[in-house]
Amino acid sequence: MPSVRLVGVSKRFGRILAVNRVSLEVQDGQYACVLGPTGSGKTTLLKLIAGLVQADEGEILFDGNSVNDLPPERRSAVYVPQRYALFPHLTVKENVAFGALAKGAPRAEAEAVASRMLELVRLGKRGDALPHELSGGMQQRVALARGLASGAKLLLLDEPLGALDARLRIELRQQLRKLVKELNLTAIHVTHDQEEAMTIGDAIVVLREGRVEQAGTPFHVYQRPESIFSANFVGDTNFLEGVVAERGARESTLELRRSLRVKVSDVSYLPGERVVVAVRQQRTHVSSGGEGGMNALDGRVRAVRFLGNFVKCEVRLENGDEVSCKLMLAAGAPKVGESVKVCFRPEDCVLFPYPHAGLSRELEAV
Ligand SMILES: Nc1ncnc2c1ncn2[C@@H]1O[C@H](COP(=O)(O)OP(=O)(O)OP(=O)(O)O)[C@@H](O)[C@H]1O
Numbered sequence: 001m002p003s004v005r006l007v008g009v010s011k012r013f014g015r016i017l018a019v020n021r022v023s024l025e026v027q028d029g030q031y032a033c034v035l036g037p038t039g040s041g042k043t044t045l046l047k048l049i050a051g052l053v054q055a056d057e058g059e060i061l062f063d064g065n066s067v068n069d070l071p072p073e074r075r076s077a078v079y080v081p082q083r084y085a086l087f088p089h090l091t092v093k094e095n096v097a098f099g100a101l102a103k104g105a106p107r108a109e110a111e112a113v114a115s116r117m118l119e120l121v122r123l124g125k126r127g128d129a130l131p132h133e134l135s136g137g138m139q140q141r142v143a144l145a146r147g148l149a150s151g152a153k154l155l156l157l158d159e160p161l162g163a164l165d166a167r168l169r170i171e172l173r174q175q176l177r178k179l180v181k182e183l184n185l186t187a188i189h190v191t192h193d194q195e196e197a198m199t200i201g202d203a204i205v206v207l208r209e210g211r212v213e214q215a216g217t218p219f220h221v222y223q224r225p226e227s228i229f230s231a232n233f234v235g236d237t238n239f240l241e242g243v244v245a246e247r248g249a250r251e252s253t254l255e256l257r258r259s260l261r262v263k264v265s266d267v268s269y270l271p272g273e274r275v276v277v278a279v280r281q282q283r284t285h286v287s288s289g290g291e292g293g294m295n296a297l298d299g300r301v302r303a304v305r306f307l308g309n310f311v312k313c314e315v316r317l318e319n320g321d322e323v324s325c326k327l328m329l330a331a332g333a334p335k336v337g338e339s340v341k342v343c344f345r346p347e348d349c350v351l352f353p354y355p356h357a358g359l360s361r362e363l364e365a366v
């Protein structure tokens with residue numbers, strides 16, 4: 001509980017349109033992730049929903065009822081800020097119990113909830129510490145516990161895992177999701193980490209310069225990005241520019257720079273149209289020979305980087321274009337300087353119209 005709906009919501013700060021006619025829906029019990037680069041309006045969006053910032057236009061509804069005129073404390077939502085704002089003179093446990101106590105809950109009850117939430121964020125033993133005695137990541141977990149303990153049904157989490165180390169981040173994100181489901185809450189979780197959004201969100205909203213660029217399930221946004229921006233932001237992607245050379249019933253042929261040809265399953269573009277083809281790096285393989293039905297482009301390995309359980313292999317194609325391939329370590333890594341074939345399936349190619357401002361401009365927007 002509850003569902004949240006925004007209809008044409010905008011917020012301007014002087015000349016900056018921080019949130020630009022945003023419409024979106026988060027269902028009751030859903031865990032939604034808002035993903036976008038810095039300055040794209042994520043915090044402003046959460047504050048609008050919390051009632052901490054007033055919209056210039058548009059409507060915000062909880063369970064179908066407008067909350068535009070409700071002050072923050074009557075919205076049954078809690079905003080957990082990006083920068084943990086703890087009371088420095090209160091202990092950790094007092095900080096977490098603060099909301100419930102302020103609402104008049106009995107002390108024993110408020111402290112019991114606070115203890116439970118502190119256990120949950122793995123700070124059960126630090127309840128008597130003062131905030132300045134904790135590390136940044138610990139303070140962030142206290143802020144999270146405080147939000148959870150407030151009893152609000154709608155959690156508005158602003159980069160809640162931002163200050164944590166990689167391992168705790170991964171562990172806590174699963175716990176966070178589990179908790180929201182167990183307690184029947186609705187959560188809107190802001191992050192600029194696409195992997196975090198993909199792994200915990202039931203739904204993902206991609207923001208760009210205050211506008212919703214794309215919204216849908218993680219699977220949908222990953223498989224069917226609707227723009228170069230989305231494809232670039234959600235998952236590592238290779239982009240190649242080309243022109244449609246032939247259009248068949250089930251496959252089209254593109255001509256990349258210097259007449260390099262690739263086949264794609266998307267036949268919605270006409271011969272002569274300038275396009276950008278996007279292929280996920282995980283879907284781009286290297287091999288010494290070609291593989292049946294796949295595109296196989298000649299190239300030379302420029303760099304190999306080890307990234308945990310996979311390797312990223314950068315290859316310069318014959319025509320000078322650069323692509324990256326993410327390979328599982330088990331596959332054995334190619335060597336720098338080696339000649340390889342870069343292989344990818346026609347059905348893994350997503351096409352976009354060539355952007356007016358040029359491809360590199362579009363890629364820089366992330
Ligand atoms: N109180 C304010 N006064 C003036 N401008 C503001 C204010 N709050 C936000 N902005 C501007 O609105 C835009 C969106 O800011 P916002 O904080 O919502 O972005 P964000 O997506 O949360 O970024 P980050 O990932 O860096 O936290 C930015 O250009 C920012 O400078």
Ligand SMILES: [Mg+2]
Nearest residue numbers: 042043044082
């Ligand atoms: Mg922010």
